Amino acid sequence: MLSEFSLIALFILIVLGFATSLVLIPVALRKLGIVPSQPSAVKSEPYECGLETTGPTWIQFKIRYYFYALLLISLDITVVFLYPWAVELTSLGPAGLITIFIFLGILAVGYLYAWRKGALEWK
Amino acid sequence: MEIGSGINSMDLDLHEGHVIEDLKNSAASALPEPSRWLDEEIERNIITTTVDKLLNWGRKTSLWTETSFTACCTFEFISTSSSRFDIARFGMEVLRSSPRHADLMITAGTLTWKMAPQIKRVYEQMAEPKWVIAMGACGISGGIFADSYAVVPGYNRILPVDVYIPGCPPRPEALLAGIELLRKKIEKRSIAKGN
């Protein structure tokens, strides 16, 4: 039983190896001096159309952006739950269908509530 | 205009005025072109290794241009990058407006002293390896406006320039010839020189 999972473990190893190597290659090239790298103070400053930034940038931002992000995440998670359901749709039969609709109904209530409260208006 | 935390636009103007005056006083003579190693044929003991060849091939065939265009040459550059003269044959049709993604700065147009600090700052914020093409007579020597009180007589006062392209504006063919010169120059780069 355990051997079936060995493929998945191999897959994870390859993915991790690929990801870390992508990150480490530029660092290695720079350390070996193959790729030129001359960091300077001006280079690390933010780019704002060729000028220094003025005024504070860590400021109190509009709360609207935060609402949008919350709504987006809540709806994204539902999609994650729909995948396993969709794969096993035939074997679950009508019972599965009903449970999913209950699940989506609860989410729809939350979404409509946010909509009514005006979280989506952008003024 | 009030900018908040006590600054108003007049303070900004004064600060920027000082930056321009300092740059104007310090940029009295032309910067040396970074191409003196081009003619060092004599001590050719360092053969360009395959790594050099690979890196130089990769860099010269995908030069991304920084859109720091100022004046009339802009439209001649756009003509060159449009479908008729097609700069895409050189892998250069990508125009980057942020210096972070660009590795070639084509200075298309007249440079005034008020614009000089910004162009210098954008150049310094570009990642190595980077090159500069001074396009047009204004880029080389201030061109038709050389004796004006507000024009920098040539980009090499503030930037190390690699290739100069004469013309006012230079024809697209001249621009492509300049780019061909730059590509030859990139082929000669080698890690041993450490640049």
Added chain:
Amino acid sequence: MTVQLEYNRIVEALPQNLASSVIAIEDHGLIIQPERLTDIAAFLKVEPGMELDYLCSITGVDCINYFEIDYLLYSIKLNHRCTLKVRLADKSEPAVPSLAGLWLGAELQEREIFDLLGINFSGHPDMKRIFLWEGFPGHPLRKDYGHGC
């Protein structure tokens, strides 16, 4: 055809207190005293026969012994034009009342004349240099400004 408004017709239409401030009538423009510029301009803007509601362009000229500023005015409805001229003999502290209150179009052009000629427009909402940077020595369009940088 944009007809040139005859200047004596303007002078007759001006009320008594303004008519005295007209110095001379030249073929290129009506020369008026700088102090009464805004009153005359306001009058010409609303007077039924004139209605010069469009300020086309302002030119500043450094004639050696005085500064001259020409205001070219159009009437869009009646399609005629008129040029007002102001001459400032005092070259050390040249100042003219600003027309930015009457025509918004004057705002940037007056800043340009302040920047390049050094003529101050009193009452202008944002009187500062427009083309050159703060700290630029002198005003380039003056005849005594050294040539070149």
Added chain:
Amino acid sequence: MAVKTEPLFLNLGPVHPSTHGVFRMRALVDGEVITDIEPVFGYLHRGIEKLAESKSYRQFLPLTDRLDYVSSMNNNMAYVMAVEKLAGIEVPQRAEYIRVIMAELQRIIAHLLAIGSFFNDMGTFFTPFFYMFIQKEKITDLFEMVCGQRLLYNYMRFGGVSHDLPPEFIPALTRFLDEMPAEIKKYERLLAENEIVLARSKNVGVLTREMAVNASAAGPVLRASGVDWDIRKVDPYSIYDRFDFDVPTGANGDCYDRYRVRVEELTQSLNIIRQAVNGLPKGKVLNPVPLRFRPPAGEVYSHIEGNKGELGFHVISDGSDKPYRIHVRAPSFINLTALKNMLIGWKLADAIIIFGSIDICLGEVDR
């Protein structure tokens, strides 16, 4: 739920992809809505008017090409007509017709670039721009045939034009005139009724009629606000009174109307060129002017309808061979007066479109 937010100060700075050159705006932004904006000029100020005082009349001609480098034929025509009016120089009929043909061809190029970059700002990454660029290259070939240059032509002289039309010019021009309407229809199909274009430009950046007149706006910006003011009709110069064409005006002065006025002006310019080609007389093209050209002392203001608005040259001469003072009435520069009123209250993305719809050229703004 009004939570206190602080404004962010932002530079839509000189090095910016959609400021049509080196224009800069200091913006105070609350979230995305612009609360205050201040344009900063001067990044391309080359002091052309000061250079004019040390150049002869003939030497100043190439400098006028570099004023609004997208419409150098119009700049040449305006300057040359001003000096001719000052010195009373006669222009042969054939030269007048050639000047009208060149000026209208230049208007087509400038409007194509204006519309193309207007859609660039809207986010269509260079597709319509390069469609219109194909037509622009065709006109550039026509100009190259006539005067050898692609962008800054220096074609006109005091008393006419420098070269006569080569024999292959008229056939090439008629070929262009025949295929251009189909191209304009292609743009219309792609862009005119596109709902994204409508959503993003209808009632965006409205310039009311009173504000447009008060802020001395000119050209398509003024006509889009409903003011029927086109110098070719209102004060016909050169031989424009011989052609019949109508002046498109918009209704409520928003970005969409400015775009529509420019598209209709394309067809009107084609119309004028067709009439000019049919009426083109024979004869010489230049009454030569002496080399040491000295116009009489005096002052003249002569204006034409440039593609961005009324382009005027105020030439003051003191009888010497160098102009005493040349002032350029730059439409791009004065059209920006109302920029602040048009931008405040809109989002940053809309501000870029409104700014693009005014269509300025930095060479003319900063001179």
